[in-house]
Amino acid sequence: MITRLVLENWRSHERSEFEFAKGTNVLIGSMGSGKTSAMDAICFALFGTFPLLQSKKIKLDDMIMNKPTQKNQARVVLEMTVGEQNYKIKRTVTLGKGANVNELWKNDTLIESPQNVRTTEKICEILKIDYDLFSRAVYAEQNNIEYFLEIPKSQRKQRIDELLRISKFENARKNLASLISRIDDRVKDATSLAESESAINDIPSIERELSQKLGKHSELKEKIAKAALEKQSAQNEYGKIYSKKQRHDELNSIAERTSGTQTSLAKRVAEYGSVTEDEATAKRKITGLTLLKNEMKTKQAEKDKLETSAKEARGGIIENEKNIREYGEKISKIFIPENAEKMKEDAERQLDAITSEIENLKAKYTYLDEQKKELFDHVKLDELERCPTCETDLTPERKTHVIETRLKKQKEIEDEQTKVKHVGKEMENEKKKAKEMLEKIRESLAKADEKKWLTDAKRKAESALIESSEVLKNAETKLKGLKIDRLIDDVIEELRKYERITEYCLAKKQLEETEKAITAATSEIKALGYDESAERAMYERLKQHETSYALLEQESAGIADLIEEKKKRLNELLDIKK
Known part of the structure; x- marks a missing residue:
């Protein structure tokens, strides 16, 4: 017995829970509203499939809730009691992955997971019923309850036997009958000739029994023929009643659906309230108002565009005026002498001259230093014995003169070096001043480029200011000439009023047509004259005729078998007698 069903994100069920009790439970x-979805969920929980999925009319992903938003998973939990045991089945469907969670619990213990096939096989073993039998004999798919009635009568018993798995007993019976027949043949072959002679005396008795059986068989054939006619008559009558039933059910279904539509339409018509204008007038008004609305939308769009253009132009004017002021202030702060280029050239020439003079002084100082070294490179003064020039021996007086001369020359060179060094220092200061002057001149010339850029930028801003002013002037002129007589919201509101009138007229027509359809269906239902009790009685009568016919056929077949056996036995005995 199923005790509980929980659905999460299953079709229209975001979260639904069903509690079942003993006896009849009705949804x-x-x-x-999701009744069929709940039944499909029960079938899916038990067998991992259901009729629509099995016939590929729907995909498993379609069972996952997709409104108002697409969910990622759907879950079905079913609880049931079998004997003294409690079972719980959990199946989860993941978008794009199918049924990826399949669990079977017994008294809070997991006994099978996660394979779908093995879980389903275990459930079938517990229930002792498979999907095919369940979907035919237990769960009738929506609009398919007449499955057994649609099976041809000649095949109905066979199909039911196959579903209930009892056809194997019939096969066993046939095989057993064949085996018994073969055993009987062997027993007969083993019967002694003495027994055969004794049996010859039974020939008259067998002939009498055969005659009686043939007479009874002939009577049964007459009864069978009569029963067949009665069964066929009952089938014809029931067929007519069943056709009426099908049409009656179809008309009832139409009436029920139409009744719901009628209620909805009647509610809509009532919501519109009192309507005075007719549909033709409303349609003419809608045509005129639609043209006016479109014209006003066009004008409004043009107005919005002009206002945007004017706003942008005002912003451009403010921005350009600000830039012109800033550029003018920066230009006024930049001073560049008229002869800046000539001053730069003179400063560069002066710097080059000072640099060259410093280099000359350095060279002269080096030269003097070398001359000073040459005075004493070959000999020390206190060791001087010969004249450095003529190589003659020096007298003490001559030696003193040579030493004094050289010391004097050394003094002159050192004085000259001191002078050169002093002049060089002064020239280095002059060079530093010349560099600073040149740098200032170059900075001044660099500002000339900045001033040129600022002047060009100011000129462009002035041009843009003139352009923005023209755009603003044109936009304001056009805005003054653009007239919008009514507010577009008022037109839309009036248009909606007449659209509601046409909706009311349409709903009223549909309501009238629906009422006519209900009246027609009701009249046809009365005209059919279908009586459910008469249909049930006729069905029972048909079953009785079919049962009687089957019993007669069975009895006839049994007597025919006995006749054949008697004939065979009689022929055997006659052969023995000969």
Whole structure:
């Protein structure tokens, strides 16, 4: 017995829970409320499939809730009691992955998971029923309850036997009958000739029995023929009643659906309230107002565009005026002498001259230093014995003169070096001043480029200011000439009023047509004259005729078998007698 069903994100069920009790449980709800989805969920929980999925009319992903938003998973939990044991089945469907969670619990213990096939096989073993039998004999798919009635009568018993798995017993019976027949043949072959002679005396008795059986068989054939006619008559009558039933059910279904539509339409018509204008007038008004609305939308769009253009132009004017002021202030702060280029050239020439003079002084100082070294490179003064020039021996007086001369020359060179060094220092200061002057001149010339850029930028800003002023002037002129007589919201509101009138007229027409359809269906239902009790009685009568016919056929077949056996036995005995 199923005790509980929980659905999460299963079709229209975001979270639904069903509690079942002993006896008959009924699911009641309007069309589309999820009754069939709940039944499919029970079938899916038990067998991992259901009729629509099995016939590929729907995909498993379609069972996952997709409104108002697409969910990622759907879950079905079913609890049931079998004997003294409690079972719980959990199946989860993941978008794009199928049924990826399949669990079977017994008394809070997991006994099978996660394979779908093995879980389903275990459930079938517990229930002792498979999907095919369940979907035919237990769960009738929506609009398919007449499955057994649609099976041809000649095949109905066979199909039911196959579903209930009892056809194997019939096969066993046939095989057993064949085996018994073969055993009987062997026993007969083993019967002694003495027994055969004794049996010859039974020939008259067998002939009498055969005559009686043939007479009874002939009577049964007459009864069978009569029963066949009665069965066929009952089938014809029931067929007519069943056709009426099908049409009656179809008309009832139409009436029920139409009744719901009628209620909805009647509610809509009532919501519109009192309507005075007719549909033709409303349509003319809608045509005129639609043209006016479109014209106003065009004008409004043009107005919005002009206002945007004017706003942008005002912003451009403010921005350009600001830039012109800033550029003018920066230009006024930059001073560049008229002869800056000539001053630069003179400063560069002066710097080059000073640099060259410093280099000359350095060279002269080096030269003097070398001359000073040459005075004493070959000999020390206190060791001087010969004249450095003529190589003659020096007298003490001559030696003193040579030493004094050289010391004097050394003094002159050192004085000259001191002078050169002093002049060089002064020239280095002059060079530093010349560099600073040149750098200032170059900075001044660099500002000339900045001033040129600022002047060009100011000129462009002035041009843009003139352009923005023209755009603003044109936009304001056009805005003054653009007239919008009414507010577009008022036009839309009036248009909606007349659209509601046409909707009311349409709903009223549909309501009238729906009422006519209900009246027609009701009239046809009355005209059919279908009586459910008469249909049930006729069905029972048909079953009785079919049962009687089957019993007669069975009895006839049994007597025919006995006749054949008697004939065979009689022929054997006659052969023995000969």
